[in-house]
Amino acid sequence: MTRLVVISGYLVILGAMIALEAYSRSKPDRVAPLDEMLTEVMTSRIVRVGIIAGWWWFGWHFFFAPTV
Amino acid sequence: MAGFQLWRGAWVDGVVFGLLVAVLVVDNQTDGRIHLLSRPLTAPRWVILAITAGLGVFLVVAPRHSWLDLLGMVLIGITVLLLAWVPDPVGAARPPKAIRRSLVLWSVLGVTLCLWEAGAFILSTRSTAALQEYPTVSILLDPFVDSPIGRAIVVVLWLFGGLGLLRVWSRP
Numbered sequence: 001m002t003r004l005v006v007i008s009g010y011l012v013i014l015g016a017m018i019a020l021e022a023y024s025r026s027k028p029d030r031v032a033p034l035d036e037m038l039t040e041v042m043t044s045r046i047v048r049v050g051i052i053a054g055w056w057w058f059g060w061h062f063f064f065a066p067t068v
Numbered sequence: 069m070a071g072f073q074l075w076r077g078a079w080v081d082g083v084v085f086g087l088l089v090a091v092l093v094v095d096n097q098t099d100g101r102i103h104l105l106s107r108p109l110t111a112p113r114w115v116i117l118a119i120t121a122g123l124g125v126f127l128v129v130a131p132r133h134s135w136l137d138l139l140g141m142v143l144i145g146i147t148v149l150l151l152a153w154v155p156d157p158v159g160a161a162r163p164p165k166a167i168r169r170s171l172v173l174w175s176v177l178g179v180t181l182c183l184w185e186a187g188a189f190i191l192s193t194r195s196t197a198a199l200q201e202y203p204t205v206s207i208l209l210d211p212f213v214d215s216p217i218g219r220a221i222v223v224v225l226w227l228f229g230g231l232g233l234l235r236v237w238s239r240p
Binding site: 002003006007009010013016017020024028029030031032033034035036037038039040041042043045046048049050051052053055056057058059060061062063064065066 | 078080081084085088092095096100127132133134137138140141144145148149151152153158161162163166167169170171173174177180181184185188200201202203205206208209213222223226229230232233234235
């Protein structure tokens with residue numbers, strides 16, 4: 001039962017992300033789509049390197065590092 | 069992030085993030101004086117695509133958690149750091165309010181996901197049974213990434229995600 005609740009939480013968050021992106025695609029001048037928002041915030045080196053590091057870590061974690 | 073990685077026992081992850089934060093702080097405090105390259109790295113699209121395809125095959129074929137994977141990930145890490153360090157001068161053309169709303173909403177969802185995942189991880193450390201009762205994303209995705217097809221799908225999505233974030237297609 002607990003496992004189902006935890007997995008449901010992930011799915012709700014994923015669903016909210018998909019819904020947000022769909023909404024922003026239909027009303028881009030109200031809420032900017034994800035790629036445009038990232039283009040803007042990634043003009044800062046700290047944000048850009050931080051986001052790229054997060055992306056790299058995902059690969060590191062799943063392809064090399066053992067699951068802790 | 070670095071602190072959380074150290075706390076959960078992922079020493080290498082914690083040290084990597086800690087070093088990166090230290091370099092970014094120094095760079096920020098010295099008005100961006102750290103230069104990793106004399107000029108931006110650029111390449112024709114077919115070269116980028118060929119390198120990406122080669123990396124993809126390498127990561128799918130190399131045994132998971134092997135030293136080959138380690139080598140591949142270190143090389144990718146160094147390359148993307150060099151690419152990411154170079155300024156990306158052009159911003160988006162949307163109204164600032166739309167960008168701010170998007171930033172706030174995505175941040176809320178991202179932080180919520182991190183907190184949910186961290187909560188599951190903390191609760192899962194209590195016992196072996198708790199590991200299955202409070203699964204993290206890693207625990208849920210692990211069997212999928214272990215299968216050859218699943219691994220190929222994750223590698224392709226991950227590499228294309230990286231290409232998109234690095235904006236290598238739109239660089240002159």
